Amino acid sequence: MKPGPGTYRVGGKIYASVLGLLSPRPPFVQVIPLSGRYIPKPNDVVIGTVTDVQGTFWLLDIGAPRWAPLHMTGTPWQVEIGETEKFLHVGDSVVVRVENLDATGRIGVTMLGEGLGKLEGGSIERISPARVPRVVGRGGSMIQTLTRRTGAQIAVGQNGRIWIDGDPDAIARVREALRMIEDEGQRPGLTEKVDSYLKSTETSDDTGPIEPARESAHRDAPESPYAGPGEFPSERPDADSTDRDEN
Amino acid sequence: MGSVGAKDVPVLFSPEGLRIDGRRANELRPLKITAGALKQADGSAFVEWGANKVMAAVYGPREVHPRHLQQNTKAIVQCKYNMAAFSVDERKRPGLDRRSQEISKVIAEAFESVVFAEEFPRTSIDVYIEVLQANAGTRCAGLVAASVALADAGIPMADLLPAVAVGKAGGQLILDLKKEEDNYGEADLPMALVPQSGRLVLLQMEGHMTRDELSTALDMGVAGCRQIYEVMKAALRTRYEVAAPAEGAA
Numbered sequence: 463m464k465p466g467p468g469t470y471r472v473g474g475k476i477y478a479s480v481l482g483l484l485s486p487r488p489p490f491v492q493v494i495p496l497s498g499r500y501i502p503k504p505n506d507v508v509i510g511t512v513t514d515v516q517g518t519f520w521l522l523d524i525g526a527p528r529w530a531p532l533h534m535t536g537t538p539w540q541v542e543i544g545e546t547e548k549f550l551h552v553g554d555s556v557v558v559r560v561e562n563l564d565a566t567g568r569i570g571v572t573m574l575g576e577g578l579g580k581l582e583g584g585s586i587e588r589i590s591p592a593r594v595p596r597v598v599g600r601g602g603s604m605i606q607t608l609t610r611r612t613g614a615q616i617a618v619g620q621n622g623r624i625w626i627d628g629d630p631d632a633i634a635r636v637r638e639a640l641r642m643i644e645d646e647g648q649r650p651g652l653t654e655k656v657d658s659y660l661k662s663t664e665t666s667d668d669t670g671p672i673e674p675a676r677e678s679a680h681r682d683a684p685e686s687p688y689a690g691p692g693e694f695p696s697e698r699p700d701a702d703s704t705d706r707d708e709n
Numbered sequence: 710m711g712s713v714g715a716k717d718v719p720v721l722f723s724p725e726g727l728r729i730d731g732r733r734a735n736e737l738r739p740l741k742i743t744a745g746a747l748k749q750a751d752g753s754a755f756v757e758w759g760a761n762k763v764m765a766a767v768y769g770p771r772e773v774h775p776r777h778l779q780q781n782t783k784a785i786v787q788c789k790y791n792m793a794a795f796s797v798d799e800r801k802r803p804g805l806d807r808r809s810q811e812i813s814k815v816i817a818e819a820f821e822s823v824v825f826a827e828e829f830p831r832t833s834i835d836v837y838i839e840v841l842q843a844n845a846g847t848r849c850a851g852l853v854a855a856s857v858a859l860a861d862a863g864i865p866m867a868d869l870l871p872a873v874a875v876g877k878a879g880g881q882l883i884l885d886l887k888k889e890e891d892n893y894g895e896a897d898l899p900m901a902l903v904p905q906s907g908r909l910v911l912l913q914m915e916g917h918m919t920r921d922e923l924s925t926a927l928d929m930g931v932a933g934c935r936q937i938y939e940v941m942k943a944a945l946r947t948r949y950e951v952a953a954p955a956e957g958a959a
Contacts, residue, residue, distance in 0.1 A: 480865045
């Protein structure tokens, strides 16, 4: 076995370097982090907040280790040098895509592409980036449940920032549901639980008829959405921490 | 400490081999660690160790402030150790003093030697340690809390850093001094261990010991650190425990 992400090797033994779940991917062994800041990957769609405005670019806080510069040429607008502040101000929120990463940790993002742009209205909620797959759900089942039950508009960034728009009551219910997902993300039957919570708080005027039949396909499936490493969330409950040698 | 009349010194080690709180020479005080005690921070931990209560919060890796401290090839570790005004009997004058600066420095350096800082160039990992109640050994308690908080923050590192002090009181080497043993004792030797490699990344000494005593004290400290290590791992496991899938939806 070779040391993969989240591990390191000393003297023929492989140790975990982050707290997480063990996931062997022969010939590599890796540890999937359970916590931590957002680590950007190319092509991730993320939600950022403007923290600084410069002559030719804006700096975005996307919850990553460093601020990400959004260059004026990476926007759909005709921006003249020095006129950046006419378009985005400190505190504005945007949906951008991670374009490139370099060895110095610089994160290049772009606003050119479908579904990208400035966010108007709504509110932003933060969750742990490790929980994003749970919020999306298998094949988007969780996010569908949330929008269908509340009528709110939701955009999920891979960095754990979630934009919610709708009437105040709907936003509050989505927020509460997100807290449930964050606290109990590892448990099975989560979509069901969130669904029944949202159902119980439903007021007569908020949503149209509900088709439970569509959702039942996802009901009994364990909540592990991606074919990626997140596949084995509950198999090794104790494979945590910076301590085990697995070789 | 000034001169203390012989009569005032409590019996720190009884003929039966017991200390003032009834512990044996190589026994730790009760230790309880809660990982993830704060919501806001990227990682956090609360440590109750004997009468010590210490909170640690970790932020980062994040942008460096002030900018000129930024390093092009790695993350820097910044630590701020602080004692609350109410943490000791006589009000502690708030703010930076020589002692807290020293402790901040040695703790930051201890972490710099285990954190994989090269993974996050030009960033800062900020560690905050707040002592709410002090009863000797707060730098070790702070280090333990901060280490669990770093793991909770998902920071890659070689290992957790358990820490403990060994001291000499009543002519006897004892593990994990409490306040009276520290105040009236003859020596204090705090240390922090990397269990994976067996290396010590923090070692300080106050007072006097013979060479033989020092070598025995180091062994006692390392053994103590290994016990503390287990408590640290258990705290992290509790925090991220996965409910048994068999029970179905709760």
